[in-house]
Amino acid sequence: MSIKDALIVQAKKAKEAARILAVVPTAVKNQALEAIAGELENSAAQIIRENNKDLEAGRAAGLSSALLDRLELNEKRIQDMADGLRELVRLKDPVGDIVEIQRRPNGLQVGKMRVPLGVAAIIYEARPNVTIDAAGLCLKAGNAVILRGGSEAINSNRILAAIAAKAIAQVGLPADAVQLVQTIDREAVSVLLGLTDYLDVLIPRGGAGLIRRVINEAKVPVIQTGVGNCHIYVDQGADLAMAGRIVTNAKTSRPGVCNAVETLLVHEEVAPELLPDLYNRLKEDGVQLRGCPRTKAILPEIAAAEEADWYEEYLDYILAVKVVSSFDEAVRHINTYGTKHSEAIVTNDYARSQRFLQEVDAAAVYINASTRFTDGNQFGLGAEIGISTQKLHARGPMGLNELTTVKYVIFGQGQIRE
C-alpha cells in the first residue's frame, strides 16, 4: 500500500473514532487518561529499552547533545508524562457546555454548544513526550489524533502510541482515537497536509523550518505555533531595578524556550543608567549582548548588532539591545520585527502602559512582568498543546478550550421563516 493510501486508512479510522469520542461522557475519557498513565508506569522498562534504540541511533548519527537530551526518556520523564495525564483528569471537560443561549423575538432559543474539533494531526520533532502529552489533551477534548513525530524518536513514539491505544481500548473507547504515523518517510507529512476530507486541524510543533513548510503546503487548516522573537521595552521613568529583574529573568531563566526575551529596547533617557548595571549582571550569567550604535556608545566592549539580529530568535544566551528615542519607535520596532508572541513594557506611565496594550500586536502583551509567563499553566489553562502565534481560532497558549469549537444549537417549537 502506498504511503498515501495507508494514511487515508488511518485518517478514516480516526474520523470514525472521533464520532464516538465526541459524545463520550467525561468520566470515561478520564478513565482512559488514568489507564494510559498506569500503563506508562507499568511499561517503564520497556519504554526505556525502545528509547535506548533511538538514543544509540542518534549517537551514531552524530546528533548534538542538546538533541539527544530532548530525545531521552528516563524514569523521571516517564513519571512526568503519567503525572501530566492525571492533571488532565482534574481539568474541566469543556465539551457540551452551552454558552450564550438567547431567546429570539420569534421564541427560538439560540445557543452555542462547545464540541470537539474532530480529528487533529500533530506534527512534531525530537521530544517523544509530546506523543503522550498531545494524545492526552486531544482525548480529553474529545478529539481523535494522528501523531507524526520526528524520525529520530520513532522507536520511542511507537511504544508510547501503542501503550496509549491499548489503554484506551481497555476502557472501551476506540483504540483508533490515538494513532501514530508508522513510516518515517518525509512524504507522509506532505500527504497529511492535504487530507482535507478527514483532518479538521493541523498543529505543527517545532522549529521555524517545520512551521514554514506546513504553512506553505497545507490545505487542512493550520494553527501556527511557537516562534518567539520577544521584546522588552524599558520606558522613560521606569523602575530600573524592576526592569533589571524582569530582563534578567526573561533572558536567563530558560533561554531555549519561545517566551524568552530576544531583544531589549531601552528609552534613551534611561539607557545610560540601566545598561551598565544590566550588562554586568547578564555577563555573570554568560549572556552576550549585541548592541545598536547608541548601545555601543554606552557599552563599547559588546558586539555590534546587524539588521539580521533584530529578526533573530536566538534561543540562547544572547540578547540584542537597541536604544530608542521614543515610545513610538519602540512599538514600531516590535510590530516590525516581532513574531507576535510575547511583548513587554516596563513603565510607570499610565497612558503609555495602556497604549502599549492597545498598539502592540502580539498573542500576549505585558505591563511590568517577564515574558516567560506565556504558558498554559501560568495563565491558568492547565496543560497546553502549544502557543499560537496566529490570529485565527486561538491566540497564545492553547489548552482544552482551544482544542474545541462550537456549534449553534437551536431549540424551536415549529418556527418557520417569514
Next chain:
Amino acid sequence: MSIKDALIVQAKKAKEAARILAVVPTAVKNQALEAIAGELENSAAQIIRENNKDLEAGRAAGLSSALLDRLELNEKRIQDMADGLRELVRLKDPVGDIVEIQRRPNGLQVGKMRVPLGVAAIIYEARPNVTIDAAGLCLKAGNAVILRGGSEAINSNRILAAIAAKAIAQVGLPADAVQLVQTIDREAVSVLLGLTDYLDVLIPRGGAGLIRRVINEAKVPVIQTGVGNCHIYVDQGADLAMAGRIVTNAKTSRPGVCNAVETLLVHEEVAPELLPDLYNRLKEDGVQLRGCPRTKAILPEIAAAEEADWYEEYLDYILAVKVVSSFDEAVRHINTYGTKHSEAIVTNDYARSQRFLQEVDAAAVYINASTRFTDGNQFGLGAEIGISTQKLHARGPMGLNELTTVKYVIFGQGQIRE
C-alpha cells in the same frame, strides 16, 4: 509593475491602515460608516451609470438572467446598502473589550482583549453590494480590507470602492483601509492567496468552485463559507403538520440560498402518512422530488434519486427524499453527505432531540424549526460577512465578533517567573 508587485504595494498600505484603524475610537469608525452611506445616496446616479456598463457587457457576454439580476444595482439596492451601513453604526463595537480577566496566585492579572484581525481579503463573485457590505463590516471591526470582486462587476465595484475610500478619508481615517483589486486578471487571486506577510485572513464568498480553489491554493488562513447541503429529518412520532410547514418553508421560501433544505429524511413509520400530503403541497410550489426506492414505493410518479443526489446542493426547486429505518441511519446519512451547514430534526421525542444536537456535526443544528434561520440577523448578530462551514475560529454566521481575535493582556507589578 507586475500584478504581484502592485498587490504587495496595496497590501502594505492596507497593513499600515490596519495599524491605525485598530486603535481608532468607535465614534470615528461610525462617522466613516455614516459618511459612506451619505456618499452612496449622493452618488446613486453615477453608480447606476457604472453598473449599466457591467450589465451591458454582461448581456453581450450572454450572462444568465439570474446572474444579471445579481449584478444589477438600482435605487432600491443602493438605498439598501446605505441602510445596511447605518445598521452597522448601531451595532456594538467589540474591539477593546476585555473578557475573562483573572488574578493568578502570583498577583498577575491575565485578561483577553478583543482586537481586530488586521487585514482581511474578501474574494467574491457577481454581487457588487458585497463591496460595501464587506467594507462596512471590516471597518466597524477595525480591519483594513482588500476586496476582489467578480470581473463582471468591475465597473460597479470600482465606483463603490472609490466612494468608500473617499468617505473614509473625509473623516480623517486612512483611505487605504478599503481597497479594491483593480485588475480583473485571475492571477491576482493566486497572488492574494499567498500574501502571508500582509494578510491575516481570506474569506471567499461564492460557489463551490471558488471555495475549493481558495482552500487548495491559499497559504494565508482561510475561513470557508457557504456551501449548504442541508437536511431535515422527520422522526417517528413527529407532529406531521409541523413537519410539513417546516419542510415547505425550508425548501420554498428562498431555494437559491445556502440554508435552504436539499434532502428530506423521513422515518419509515411516518413516511406513508407524511409524504403524499407533502408531495401535493410542494408540487403546488413547483418543487420536484427525487426519491429513494422506498420513497418511490409511496410516490411512484416522482423521479428516482441517484447516489449523486445525496451530495447535491440544488439551490433550486428540487428536493431529494429518503426513507430511513432509524434515527441512527438519519444521523449517519447527514454526517456522511452533509456540508456541516444547517441540519434539523422534527421530533417530539426528548431523548432523540438531545442526541441529534450532540451527534450531528454542523454549524447549526435545529430541533423543530426551519433551517432557513441560519443567518446573522436571525441569530441576533446583526449583519454577517458569511456563514462559516469550517470548525476553526468561527462557525455559522460570522458577525463583528468573528472579524476580531483576542490578545492576552497581562497587568503585572514586576513579577518574574521562578
